[in-house]
Amino acid sequence: MVDVLLQAWRDGAAAERFFKRLLRSHGSEPRKIVTDKLRSYPVAYRELMPDTIHSTKQYEDNRAEQSHEATRVRERGMRKFKSVKQAQRFLGAHAAVSNLFNLGRHLVRAQHYRDLRVSAFTEWSRAVA
DSSP states (O other), X not given: OOOOOXXXXXXXXXXXXXXXXXXXXXXXXXXXXXXXXXXXXXXXXXXHOTTSEEEOOTTTTHHHHHHHHHHHHHHHHTOOOSXXXXXXXXXXXXXXXXXXXXXXXXXXXXXHHHHHHHHHHHHHHHHHO
């Protein structure tokens, strides 16, 4: 998961805000972006990242959609946020921690998985110390 941004609308201005935030946080322009077929995305990306390849193929965004599943489960359980700002703050932190601890166990060998877990917990203890 790259980022989560809660917005009331899914129009061109909202897409532009999202892409600006991504560019600001990651520092460089990506080679390729994968989105759903929402028509506001091409407008925003052509304006901000004209050299980037934009793909909207049917199954290519499945990886992104699956990464949002855990976020949606947390949202359902915590619907009573006092404000959008509070929800955004939580989801931003949740995304970072989720990326650190949710490792694709089925994609790596057991020893490599254990090494990744050790490094994740070392990173976590350094972050909270």
